[in-house]
Amino acid sequence: MxxxxxxxxxxxxxxxxxxxxxxxxxxxxxxxxxxxxxxxxxxxxxxxxxxxxxxxxxxxxxxxxxxxxxxxxxxxxxxxxxxxxxxxxxxxxxxxxxxxxxxxxxxxxxxxxxxxxxxxxxxxxxxxxxxxxxxxxxxxxxxxxxxxxxxxxxxxxxxxxxxxxxxxxxxxLIVGLNVLYPTLIAPMFNKFTPLENVELKESIDALLMRVGFKSEGVFVMDASKRDGRLNAYFAGLGKAKRVILFDTLLDKIPQDGLLAVLGHELGHFKxxxxxxxxxxxxxxxxxxxxxxxxxxxxxxxxxxxxxxxxxxxxxxxxxxxxxxxxxxxIVNALSCHNELNADKFGASLTSEESLAKALLVLVKENNSFPLAHPLYMRFFYSHPPLMVRLIALNCAHLGTRN
Known part of the structure; x- marks a missing residue:
C-alpha cells in the first residue's frame, strides 16, 4: 500500500x-x-x-x-x-x-x-x-x-x-536496436523505397557530402498510408544509417525547405x-x-x-x-538545447528563412498548437516552441499574422 x-x-x-x-x-x-x-x-x-x-x-x-x-x-x-x-x-x-x-x-x-x-x-x-x-x-x-x-x-x-x-x-540492447531498427523493425510497419527524384537526390547527396555523412541511401517511407503528418529523420548507427523522408513531406515542402530540414537533422549528426x-x-x-x-x-x-x-x-x-x-x-532541457543548435547548423547549410518557412509548414500541416503551459513544456516538450525557434533564426516576423 x-x-x-x-x-x-x-x-x-x-x-x-x-x-x-x-x-x-x-x-x-x-x-x-x-x-x-x-x-x-x-x-x-x-x-x-x-x-x-x-x-x-x-x-x-x-x-x-x-x-x-x-x-x-x-x-x-x-x-x-x-x-x-x-x-x-x-x-x-x-x-x-x-x-x-x-x-x-x-x-x-x-x-x-x-x-x-x-x-x-x-x-x-x-x-x-x-x-x-x-x-x-x-x-x-x-x-x-x-x-x-x-x-x-x-x-x-x-x-x-x-x-x-x-x-x-x-x-x-540500446545500441543494437539503433542499428537494426531501420533495416529490420521499421520495414515491418512501412515500405521504404529509394528516392526516385534524381535532382532532389543529387542535392541531398551533395548536402550529406558537405557534412561527411555516409549512409545506406535516401529512402521514402509510405507514411501517407496511415497518417497525413510530415517528417524526415536519420535512422541507424554506423554503416546502417539511412535518410528517411515521409512521402507526405515531398508533396508539401519545396526543395530548399526540404534541404533545410535535412540540414537540421545533419546538425544532430554533426x-x-x-x-x-x-x-x-x-x-x-x-x-x-x-x-x-x-x-x-x-x-x-x-x-x-x-x-x-x-x-x-x-x-x-x-x-x-x-x-x-x-x-x-533533464532530457527535455538537453533536447531543446540540441534542437536550437541543430536549427543553427541547418540554417548555415541553407538559409535561416528556408528553415523557418519549412518549420512553419510542419507545424501547420501537423496541426500543432504553437503554445503550451511553461511548466508542462518542461516535462513533455523535447522541442522548443516554434516561436522560440523562429526568434533564434531571426525570423520572428514569419510567425505574426498579417
Missing part, C-alpha cells in the same frame, strides 16, 4: 495537475489573437491538443488503477498461479504484466488513432491497418520481450552483482546528439538498476512477492515511470 500511495503522490497527481494546467492554458490561449496559424486552424489545433490531453488524463487514471490492482492483488495471484521452472516463470510473469498493461490501453489507442486522428484529418488507414500494426507490436513484444526477459532473468539468477551485467546487456542522448539514457538505466538491486525485502512483501527475477523486473518497469517522469526534465 505504501508504494501505491507514493506512486500516486509522486507520479499520478503531478501528471493530473500538469494536464489540468495545460487544458486551462489551451482554453485561454485559443480565445486570444492567433499567431503562426490562421484563426480557424489556431482554434482547431487547440481543440486537437485538448482532446489528446483528455486522453492522456484517462491513460494516467487507468495506469494508477492497474498499478493498484497489481500491487494489491495481481502480483500475488499470478505468482501463485504459475507453477513453472524459475526462468520460464519469470518470462511468463513479466509478459503477463506487460500484455495486460497494453491490452487495457488498447481501446484508448484505437479511439485516438481511428476516431480523433481521422476527425482531424490525420488517420488514413482503417481498422484493418490498425489491427495489423497492433498484432505486429504484440508479436514483437512476445518474441523480443520474451528473449530479453529470459536473458535478464538468467543474469539475476546466476551472476553476483547482477545489476552490472544487466547494465551491459541493456547497453548492447553535434553527436544521438550519442549524448544514449549516454543520458544509459545513465538513467544504470541508476535505476542500482536502486532496484538494493530495494528492501519489505517492499516486495507488500506486493505478495519474494525477491526473485520476475519481481525485480516488474518493479524495475513500475518504478521507471515515476523516476523517468522527473528525469525527463
Amino acid at each position: 505504501n508504494i501505491l500511495i507514493c506512486y500516486v503522490l509522486v507520479l499520478t497527481l503531478p501528471r493530473l495537475i500538469l494536464s489540468g494546467l495545460q487544458l486551462r492554458f489551451l482554453a485561454q490561449e485559443s480565445a486570444k489573437t492567433p499567431y503562426i496559424l490562421d484563426k480557424d486552424n489556431f482554434i482547431k489545433s487547440a481543440q486537437y491538443a485538448s482532446i489528446k490531453e483528455k486522453i492522456s488524463i484517462t491513460e494516467t487514471l487507468l495506469d494508477v488503477i492497474l498499478i493498484g490492482f497489481w500491487l494489491l492483488y495481481g502480483f500475488h495471484a499470478l505468482n501463485n498461479a504459475l507453477v513453472l521452472s524459475p526462468l520460464l516463470k519469470s518470462v511468463v510473469f513479466v509478459l503477463g504484466f506487460l500484455l495486460l498493461q497494453s491490452l487495457v490501453n488498447l481501446p484508448l489507442l484505437a479511439y485516438e488513432t481511428l476516431v480523433v486522428n481521422k476527425r482531424f484529418g490525420f488517420a488514413k488507414g482503417g481498422v484493418g491497418l490498425f489491427m495489423g500494426d497492433t498484432f505486429k507490436s504484440f508479436m514483437l513484444l512476445l518474441i523480443i520481450g520474451g528473449i530479453l526477459i529470459f536473458a535478464f532473468s538468467w543474469i539475476i539468477m546466476n551472476v553476483l552483482n547482477w545489476e552490472l551485467y544487466a547494465f551491459i546487456l541493456g547497453m548492447v 553535434h553527436r546528439d544521438i550519442y549524448k542522448m544514449m549516454m543520458l539514457l544509459l545513465m538513467f538505466f544504470g541508476i535505476l538498476l542500482f536502486g532496484i538491486a538494493h530495494l528492501p525485502q519489505s517492499l516486495f512483501a507488500g506486493a505478495g512477492l519474494e525477491i526473485s527475477p520476475h519481481a525485480l523486473i516488474v518493479f524495475l518497469l513500475i518504478l521507471s515511470a515515476p523516476f523517468g517522469f522527473y528525469f525527463m526534465l
